[in-house]
Amino acid sequence: GESVGLHLPTLSVQEGDNSIINCAYSNSASDYFIWYKQESGKGPQFIIDIRSNMDKRQGQRVTVLLNKTVKHLSLQIAATQPGDSAVYFCAEKGGGGADGLTFGKGTHLIIQP
Amino acid sequence: DTAVSQTPKYLVTQMGNDKSIKCEQNLGHDTMYWYKQDSKKFLKIMFSYNNKELIINETVPNRFSPKSPDKAHLNLHINSLELGDSAVYFCASSQGTTSGYYNEQFFGPGTRLTVL
Numbered sequence: 001g002e003s004v005g006l007h008l009p010t011l012s013v014q015e016g017d018n019s020i021i022n023c024a025y026s027n028s029a030s031d032y033f034i035w036y037k038q039e040s041g042k043g044p045q046f047i048i049d050i051r052s053n054m055d056k057r058q059g060q061r062v063t064v065l066l067n068k069t070v071k072h073l074s075l076q077i078a079a080t081q082p083g084d085s086a087v088y089f090c091a092e093k094g095g096g097g098a099d100g101l102t103f104g105k106g107t108h109l110i111i112q113p
Numbered sequence: 114d115t116a117v118s119q120t121p122k123y124l125v126t127q128m129g130n131d132k133s134i135k136c137e138q139n140l141g142h143d144t145m146y147w148y149k150q151d152s153k154k155f156l157k158i159m160f161s162y163n164n165k166e167l168i169i170n171e172t173v174p175n176r177f178s179p180k181s182p183d184k185a186h187l188n189l190h191i192n193s194l195e196l197g198d199s200a201v202y203f204c205a206s207s208q209g210t211t212s213g214y215y216n217e218q219f220f221g222p223g224t225r226l227t228v229l
Contacts, residue, residue: 032215043117043203043220044156051215087154093215099144099207100158100169101218 012110019080021107023073023090030092033066034101035075039086047075047088077109085111116140117221119204125227126194134189134224136204144168145187146205146218147179156203162187163209194228201225 013019025033031052036044050057050064050073057064063076073090087108091101117138126132138145146161146169160179161169167179176192187206191198204221 034215036220038154041222043205043222045220046217049215049217089156091156099209099216099218100146100161100171101156102158103148103156106154106156 009105010108010110012112013080014112015082016079019075019077019084019109021075021077021088021090021109023075023104025071025073025090025092025104027092027094027102028068028071030094030102032093033064033073034091034093035062035064035073036089036091036103037086038089038106044089080109080111082111082113085109117204117206117219119202119221119224121224122222123225123227125229127229128194128196130194131190131192132194132226133191134202134204134226136187136189136221137185138204138206138219138221139185140206140208140219142206142208142219143184144207144209144216145181146207147187147189148203148205148220150201150203150223152200159202160187160189191226194226196228199226199228 034049035047038044048059048064050066061078065074087106089106090104120135144163147159150156159173162181178190180188201223203223205218207216207218
């Protein structure tokens with residue numbers, strides 16, 4: 001079964017507000033956690049990653065938080081824009097050199113005007 | 114320039130047929146992957162190839178066979194297609210498989226396979 005999952009399948013936010021997308025994982029051996037964005041009809045696009053020995057990492061308008069105690073990962077998007085509408089996936093990469101990703105089920109982020 | 118390309122974009126075929134999906138990357142990466150995305154948007158790794166060696170093979174039916182003629186290509190051949198094979202198939206590539214590091218995977222645009 002899947003080791004990565006998401007709490008909410010759909011998240012609707014007002015344009016300009018901040019968004020928080022959550023993810024739970026179960027594989028404690030994963031050494032990297034990654035967020036991907038998938039727009040309709042396109043392939044997943046990398047957003048940000050975080051190594052398992054970190055608890056926070058910031059990018060441009062995005063922040064990923066990792067709580068290993070409760071095996072929880074979140075993606076915060078600041079000042080959401082219409083172009084942020086997409087399905088967001090968390091994924092994990094296991095240790096040992098194999099780069100195949102285990103993806104969660106995805107959250108559909110809808111930006112309301 | 115397209116980094117990871119797939120052909121065809123759409124593929125409609127009958128049950129029992131054999132089909133192939135092609136993937137090419139121009140990023141100079143040495144590892145390529147195939148993922149399957151079902152109707153519920155769930156993405157699952159199928160295969161990866163590193164320097165022409167299969168390094169991941171999940172519980173995928175042996176009707177599916179990846180073929181890599183060179184580092185820039187990883188094609189997916191499917192024999193005896195079944196209804197349950199209908200999905201979107203994504204090719205991806207990355208540089209290396211270094212333990213302890215994440216080398217970003219770049220995904221292609223996907224191939225929507227419909228088996229009738």
